[in-house]
Amino acid sequence: MNKNQREASVQLIAIPISVVVFFILMWGEFSKPASDYEFVWPILWAIVASVIASILVTIGFAMIFPNRLENSIKDERDRRIHSLGKDYTMGFYVLGSVLALVFAMLELDYYWIALTVFMSASMANFAHSLVKLLMYRFGTFE
Amino acid sequence: MSSGLKNKLREIRVASNSMTQQQLATLVGVSRQTIISIESGRYSPSLELAIKISEALDYDLQQLFWLAKD
Numbered sequence: 001m002n003k004n005q006r007e008a009s010v011q012l013i014a015i016p017i018s019v020v021v022f023f024i025l026m027w028g029e030f031s032k033p034a035s036d037y038e039f040v041w042p043i044l045w046a047i048v049a050s051v052i053a054s055i056l057v058t059i060g061f062a063m064i065f066p067n068r069l070e071n072s073i074k075d076e077r078d079r080r081i082h083s084l085g086k087d088y089t090m091g092f093y094v095l096g097s098v099l100a101l102v103f104a105m106l107e108l109d110y111y112w113i114a115l116t117v118f119m120s121a122s123m124a125n126f127a128h129s130l131v132k133l134l135m136y137r138f139g140t141f142e
Numbered sequence: 143m144s145s146g147l148k149n150k151l152r153e154i155r156v157a158s159n160s161m162t163q164q165q166l167a168t169l170v171g172v173s174r175q176t177i178i179s180i181e182s183g184r185y186s187p188s189l190e191l192a193i194k195i196s197e198a199l200d201y202d203l204q205q206l207f208w209l210a211k212d
Contacts, residue, residue, distance in 0.1 A: 002173060075172035077185050136175075139184030 001065070004078050005136050010057045011129040015122050018050035022118065034109040043118055081135045084142075089127040096120020146210040147186040151177075151195065154206060158199050170194040 001009075025042035100116045135141065155161050163177045170191060179185035180195075187195065187207075196203040 002175060073171070073173055075176050076188055076191055077172065077176040077179060080185075139179065140186075142186065 002078070004074065004082070005133060006058070006061055008129040008132045008136075010054050010061065011125060012133070013057045014050050014053035015126045015129070017053040018046045019119070019122050021049040022046035034111050037109070037111040039111050039114055043114060046118070080140060081132055084135065084140055085128045085132040088131050088141075089124050092120050092124035092127060096124070147207060148183070148210050149180065149207045151199075151206060152181040154199050154201050155181075158201070161199070166195070166198060169198040 022042050022045075025045055026037070026039065029037045029039070029042075096116055096119070099120070100113045103113045103116060155163070155166055163181075164174045167174045167177045171194070172191065176185065176187075180187050192207050193203060196206050199206070
């Protein structure tokens, strides 16, 4: 496992934690109309949770697998995999942006626009990490 | 899974004074995993890296890497 693989693995754990934290914090809001949802702090806490989870999982990996991290340099394969991973998962960002734009045009509540942006970014990052790990394992699908 | 680029890197590397994957990786400036991926056909190197590998092994580039005919 090199540094890039470890970072992708960390994201695969941290991003779902972030999403779960968001929905747990939002749980009490769902009995209200969407226009009254207090979603700003849950989103901010979800981002904080993602950062904290990333740090803790990175430390956990280092403790559980102290010798697994190969002292490798970042080479052209790492850069290619990173770039291809972005190409393959760009659709989530585009879809999220288009949906958020449509929701804004339809003058939906801010919550739906924020949720769309938050979820598309989360899914894009999750998919990016997953695709990167798959490419490290099975090749670059080119 | 990968492109039609084939190679006989492992064969030539072993024949070349039994050079290890790590030694070759260090010579051409990539990680050992990259050499493993190239040898197993899971990654097609750039032209620059292919040339560096052929020079490191002192072997003709077109004999080392070639495109599959199909």
